[in-house]
Amino acid sequence: MSKLKAAFEKAVAESKSLPEKPDNMTLLKIYALYKQATEGDVEGKRPGFTDMVGRAKYDAWAGVKGKSGDEAMQEYVDLIESLK
Numbered sequence: 001m002s003k004l005k006a007a008f009e010k011a012v013a014e015s016k017s018l019p020e021k022p023d024n025m026t027l028l029k030i031y032a033l034y035k036q037a038t039e040g041d042v043e044g045k046r047p048g049f050t051d052m053v054g055r056a057k058y059d060a061w062a063g064v065k066g067k068s069g070d071e072a073m074q075e076y077v078d079l080i081e082s083l084k
Contacts, residue, residue, distance in 0.1 A: 008037060008073040011080040018083050028060035030079060036064045037072035 015030060022030065035042070042061040047054035064072060 004070055004073050004077075007077045011077045014084065015080050018080075020083075022083055024056075026079075026083070028056060030076065031057055032060035032064045033072045033076040033079065035061045036067050037069050037076055040069065041065045 012034070021027075042058060042065060046058050046062075049055070067075075
């Protein structure tokens with residue numbers, strides 16, 4: 001396992017026990033970077049107007065489209081570190 005992958009998995013575990021719950025915008029960024037790192041670019045249709053949470057998540061993930069998995073992993077690790 002690469003150093004980056006190990007650091008990413010450690011950050012994922014640490015994200016569940018942050019001292020304070022991050023604000024919604026930060027949570028969306030964490031979500032988007034995680035999805036980009038683990039699944040790649042967002043696919044499928046954007047959720048409808050009535051699904052506001054799904055739509056916000058989709059938009060956040062779409063905002064990091066084109067980032068490589070390694071890039072997204074590194075940003076995720078850096079973001080979690082900054083929240084500790």
